[in-house]
Amino acid sequence: MSGLRISYDLGVLTQEMMAADPVEQFGRWFEYTRNSAILEPNAMVVSTVGLDPQGNARPASRTVLLKDFSDSGFSFYTNLGSAKSSDLVANPNVTLLFPWYELHRQVIISGKAQLVSRTMVEEYFHSRPRESQIGAWSSKQSAILESRQALDSRFAYYEQRFADLELIPVPDFWGGWQVLPHRIEFWQGRESRLHDRLVYVLQEDASWNLERLSP
Ligand SMILES: Cc1cc2nc3c(=O)[nH]c(=O)nc-3n(C[C@H](O)[C@H](O)[C@H](O)COP(=O)(O)O)c2cc1C
DSSP: OOTTTOOOOOOOOOOGGGGGSHHHHHHHHHHHTTTTSOTTTTTTEEEEEEEESSSSSEEEEEEEOEEEETTTTEEEEETTHHHHHHHHHOOOOOEEEEEEEGEEEEEEEEEEEEEEOOOHHHHHHHHHHHHHHHHHHHTTTTOOOOOOHHHHHHHHHHHHHHHTOSSSSOOOTTEEEEEEEEEEEEOOGGGGOEEEEEEEOOOSOOHHHHHHHHO
Protein backbone atom coordinates (compact mmCIF):
# COMPACT_ATOMS: atom_id res chain seq x y z
CA MET A 1 0.00 0.00 0.00
CA SER A 2 2.99 2.31 0.37
CA GLY A 3 2.55 3.48 -3.24
CA LEU A 4 -1.03 4.59 -2.58
CA ARG A 5 -0.40 8.18 -1.76
CA ILE A 6 -1.68 11.43 -3.20
CA SER A 7 -0.81 14.97 -2.42
CA TYR A 8 -3.57 17.10 -0.92
CA ASP A 9 -3.43 20.44 -2.64
CA LEU A 10 -6.94 21.59 -3.50
CA GLY A 11 -7.31 24.42 -1.05
CA VAL A 12 -6.63 26.01 2.29
CA LEU A 13 -8.75 26.78 5.34
CA THR A 14 -8.34 29.90 7.43
CA GLN A 15 -10.42 31.12 10.35
CA GLU A 16 -11.26 34.27 8.37
CA MET A 17 -12.87 32.21 5.61
CA MET A 18 -15.23 30.42 7.97
CA ALA A 19 -18.81 31.46 8.75
CA ALA A 20 -19.53 32.40 12.38
CA ASP A 21 -22.07 29.61 12.47
CA PRO A 22 -20.93 26.04 11.67
CA VAL A 23 -24.27 25.02 10.19
CA GLU A 24 -23.93 27.87 7.71
CA GLN A 25 -20.36 26.76 7.01
CA PHE A 26 -21.58 23.19 6.48
CA GLY A 27 -24.16 24.58 4.05
CA ARG A 28 -21.41 26.31 2.02
CA TRP A 29 -19.35 23.13 1.83
CA PHE A 30 -22.39 20.99 1.11
CA GLU A 31 -23.41 23.23 -1.78
CA TYR A 32 -19.89 23.00 -3.18
CA THR A 33 -19.87 19.20 -2.80
CA ARG A 34 -23.28 18.89 -4.39
CA ASN A 35 -21.99 20.68 -7.48
CA SER A 36 -18.88 18.49 -7.64
CA ALA A 37 -18.52 15.03 -9.19
CA ILE A 38 -19.08 13.33 -5.83
CA LEU A 39 -21.58 10.52 -6.27
CA GLU A 40 -23.63 10.80 -3.08
CA PRO A 41 -22.73 14.10 -1.43
CA ASN A 42 -25.22 13.46 1.39
CA ALA A 43 -23.80 10.03 2.29
CA MET A 44 -22.33 10.06 5.78
CA VAL A 45 -20.92 7.52 8.19
CA VAL A 46 -22.94 7.38 11.40
CA SER A 47 -21.11 6.04 14.43
CA THR A 48 -22.96 4.97 17.55
CA VAL A 49 -21.91 3.25 20.74
CA GLY A 50 -23.90 0.28 21.98
CA LEU A 51 -23.38 -2.46 24.53
CA ASP A 52 -22.32 -5.99 23.66
CA PRO A 53 -23.97 -8.95 25.48
CA GLN A 54 -21.34 -8.64 28.22
CA GLY A 55 -22.29 -5.00 28.76
CA ASN A 56 -19.10 -3.53 27.23
CA ALA A 57 -19.38 -0.34 25.17
CA ARG A 58 -18.78 -1.09 21.48
CA PRO A 59 -18.70 1.42 18.61
CA ALA A 60 -20.45 0.64 15.31
CA SER A 61 -20.48 2.57 12.03
CA ARG A 62 -22.55 2.51 8.87
CA THR A 63 -23.39 4.82 5.96
CA VAL A 64 -26.74 6.60 5.80
CA LEU A 65 -28.07 9.51 3.77
CA LEU A 66 -28.45 12.95 5.31
CA LYS A 67 -31.95 14.17 4.47
CA ASP A 68 -32.06 17.61 6.05
CA PHE A 69 -29.95 20.04 8.02
CA SER A 70 -30.73 23.31 9.74
CA ASP A 71 -30.27 24.96 13.13
CA SER A 72 -32.54 22.20 14.46
CA GLY A 73 -30.03 19.52 13.54
CA PHE A 74 -28.91 17.01 10.92
CA SER A 75 -31.43 14.29 10.16
CA PHE A 76 -31.58 10.85 8.62
CA TYR A 77 -34.25 8.17 8.36
CA THR A 78 -34.09 4.52 9.27
CA ASN A 79 -35.75 1.58 10.96
CA LEU A 80 -36.34 2.25 14.65
CA GLY A 81 -35.68 -1.39 15.50
CA SER A 82 -32.29 -1.39 13.74
CA ALA A 83 -29.00 -1.83 15.54
CA LYS A 84 -28.18 1.89 15.14
CA SER A 85 -31.55 2.93 16.58
CA SER A 86 -31.18 0.58 19.56
CA ASP A 87 -27.74 2.07 20.17
CA LEU A 88 -29.14 5.61 20.02
CA VAL A 89 -32.01 4.85 22.40
CA ALA A 90 -29.49 3.60 24.98
CA ASN A 91 -26.84 6.23 24.20
CA PRO A 92 -27.74 9.28 22.09
CA ASN A 93 -24.09 10.31 21.57
CA VAL A 94 -23.30 10.04 17.87
CA THR A 95 -20.90 11.24 15.19
CA LEU A 96 -21.64 11.87 11.53
CA LEU A 97 -18.69 11.79 9.14
CA PHE A 98 -18.77 13.08 5.56
CA PRO A 99 -15.81 11.58 3.63
CA TRP A 100 -15.46 13.88 0.65
CA TYR A 101 -12.18 12.34 -0.55
CA GLU A 102 -12.28 13.78 -4.06
CA LEU A 103 -12.31 17.27 -2.57
CA HIS A 104 -9.61 16.38 -0.01
CA ARG A 105 -12.19 17.26 2.63
CA GLN A 106 -13.86 15.70 5.63
CA VAL A 107 -16.49 17.02 8.03
CA ILE A 108 -17.12 15.39 11.39
CA ILE A 109 -20.20 16.33 13.42
CA SER A 110 -20.56 15.17 17.02
CA GLY A 111 -23.79 15.57 18.89
CA LYS A 112 -26.80 14.00 20.52
CA ALA A 113 -29.56 12.29 18.59
CA GLN A 114 -33.26 12.68 19.22
CA LEU A 115 -36.22 11.28 17.32
CA VAL A 116 -37.61 13.31 14.42
CA SER A 117 -41.26 14.32 15.03
CA ARG A 118 -43.88 11.97 13.59
CA THR A 119 -45.21 14.81 11.42
CA MET A 120 -41.81 15.18 9.75
CA VAL A 121 -41.45 11.41 9.44
CA GLU A 122 -44.87 11.15 7.72
CA GLU A 123 -43.95 13.95 5.34
CA TYR A 124 -40.62 12.40 4.41
CA PHE A 125 -41.94 8.82 4.19
CA HIS A 126 -44.58 9.86 1.67
CA SER A 127 -42.05 11.75 -0.43
CA ARG A 128 -40.19 8.45 -1.06
CA PRO A 129 -40.91 6.22 -4.07
CA ARG A 130 -43.77 3.77 -3.38
CA GLU A 131 -41.37 0.80 -3.68
CA SER A 132 -39.15 2.27 -0.95
CA GLN A 133 -42.19 2.70 1.28
CA ILE A 134 -43.12 -0.95 0.74
CA GLY A 135 -39.45 -1.86 1.26
CA ALA A 136 -39.56 -0.18 4.68
CA TRP A 137 -42.53 -2.38 5.65
CA SER A 138 -40.76 -5.48 4.36
CA SER A 139 -37.49 -5.24 6.25
CA LYS A 140 -36.84 -5.94 9.93
CA GLN A 141 -33.58 -4.06 9.54
CA SER A 142 -30.55 -5.60 11.29
CA ALA A 143 -32.42 -8.81 12.21
CA ILE A 144 -31.18 -12.17 10.85
CA LEU A 145 -32.99 -13.10 7.63
CA GLU A 146 -33.41 -16.78 6.79
CA SER A 147 -33.09 -16.17 3.03
CA ARG A 148 -33.28 -13.56 0.27
CA GLN A 149 -36.48 -15.24 -0.84
CA ALA A 150 -38.07 -14.56 2.55
CA LEU A 151 -37.44 -10.84 2.04
CA ASP A 152 -38.82 -10.87 -1.51
CA SER A 153 -41.93 -12.69 -0.25
CA ARG A 154 -42.49 -10.09 2.45
CA PHE A 155 -42.19 -7.36 -0.21
CA ALA A 156 -44.74 -9.16 -2.41
CA TYR A 157 -47.05 -9.54 0.60
CA TYR A 158 -47.00 -5.81 1.42
CA GLU A 159 -47.30 -4.85 -2.25
CA GLN A 160 -50.51 -6.86 -2.31
CA ARG A 161 -51.71 -5.63 1.07
CA PHE A 162 -51.38 -1.96 0.06
CA ALA A 163 -52.45 -2.44 -3.56
CA ASP A 164 -55.71 -0.51 -3.11
CA LEU A 165 -54.26 2.19 -0.89
CA GLU A 166 -53.10 5.43 -2.40
CA LEU A 167 -51.33 6.47 0.80
CA ILE A 168 -49.26 3.75 2.43
CA PRO A 169 -49.21 4.21 6.23
CA VAL A 170 -45.87 4.85 7.91
CA PRO A 171 -44.77 1.78 9.87
CA ASP A 172 -44.51 2.65 13.55
CA PHE A 173 -41.09 0.93 13.53
CA TRP A 174 -39.75 3.41 10.98
CA GLY A 175 -38.63 6.98 11.67
CA GLY A 176 -35.83 9.47 11.77
CA TRP A 177 -33.03 10.72 13.99
CA GLN A 178 -32.06 14.35 14.29
CA VAL A 179 -28.55 15.10 15.54
CA LEU A 180 -28.06 18.29 17.53
CA PRO A 181 -24.39 19.13 17.10
CA HIS A 182 -22.01 20.32 19.81
CA ARG A 183 -18.81 19.98 17.76
CA ILE A 184 -18.22 20.31 14.03
CA GLU A 185 -14.81 19.84 12.47
CA PHE A 186 -13.87 20.92 8.95
CA TRP A 187 -10.78 19.25 7.50
CA GLN A 188 -8.97 20.31 4.36
CA GLY A 189 -5.99 18.22 3.21
CA ARG A 190 -2.74 20.13 2.67
CA GLU A 191 0.70 19.32 1.36
CA SER A 192 3.26 17.45 3.52
CA ARG A 193 0.34 16.16 5.63
CA LEU A 194 0.13 19.59 7.29
CA HIS A 195 -3.62 19.67 6.91
CA ASP A 196 -5.98 22.44 8.03
CA ARG A 197 -8.41 21.43 10.77
CA LEU A 198 -10.85 23.98 12.09
CA VAL A 199 -13.28 22.95 14.79
CA TYR A 200 -16.35 24.70 16.15
CA VAL A 201 -17.24 23.84 19.75
CA LEU A 202 -20.56 24.83 21.28
CA GLN A 203 -20.19 26.98 24.40
CA GLU A 204 -22.42 27.15 27.49
CA ASP A 205 -23.91 30.44 26.29
CA ALA A 206 -24.88 28.74 23.00
CA SER A 207 -22.21 30.58 21.00
CA TRP A 208 -19.65 28.69 18.91
CA ASN A 209 -15.92 28.84 19.50
CA LEU A 210 -13.70 28.24 16.47
CA GLU A 211 -10.23 26.73 17.00
CA ARG A 212 -7.46 25.36 14.81
CA LEU A 213 -6.23 21.85 15.61
CA SER A 214 -2.90 20.26 14.80
CA PRO A 215 -3.13 17.92 11.83
C1 LIG B 1 -24.78 4.93 0.31
C2 LIG B 1 -25.61 4.27 1.38
C3 LIG B 1 -26.73 4.92 1.88
C4 LIG B 1 -27.51 4.34 2.88
N1 LIG B 1 -28.55 5.04 3.40
C5 LIG B 1 -29.26 4.53 4.43
C6 LIG B 1 -30.28 5.31 5.06
O1 LIG B 1 -30.52 6.49 4.73
N2 LIG B 1 -30.96 4.72 6.08
C7 LIG B 1 -30.70 3.46 6.51
O2 LIG B 1 -31.36 2.99 7.43
N3 LIG B 1 -29.72 2.71 5.95
C8 LIG B 1 -29.00 3.22 4.92
N4 LIG B 1 -27.97 2.48 4.36
C9 LIG B 1 -27.71 1.11 4.89
C10 LIG B 1 -26.86 1.22 6.17
O3 LIG B 1 -25.49 1.45 5.87
C11 LIG B 1 -26.97 -0.02 7.08
O4 LIG B 1 -26.63 -1.18 6.36
C12 LIG B 1 -28.37 -0.20 7.67
O5 LIG B 1 -28.95 1.03 8.04
C13 LIG B 1 -28.33 -1.12 8.89
O6 LIG B 1 -27.46 -0.59 9.85
P1 LIG B 1 -27.46 -1.06 11.39
O7 LIG B 1 -27.69 -2.55 11.38
O8 LIG B 1 -26.10 -0.68 11.90
O9 LIG B 1 -28.56 -0.31 12.09
C14 LIG B 1 -27.17 3.05 3.37
C15 LIG B 1 -26.03 2.39 2.87
C16 LIG B 1 -25.25 3.00 1.91
C17 LIG B 1 -24.01 2.29 1.42
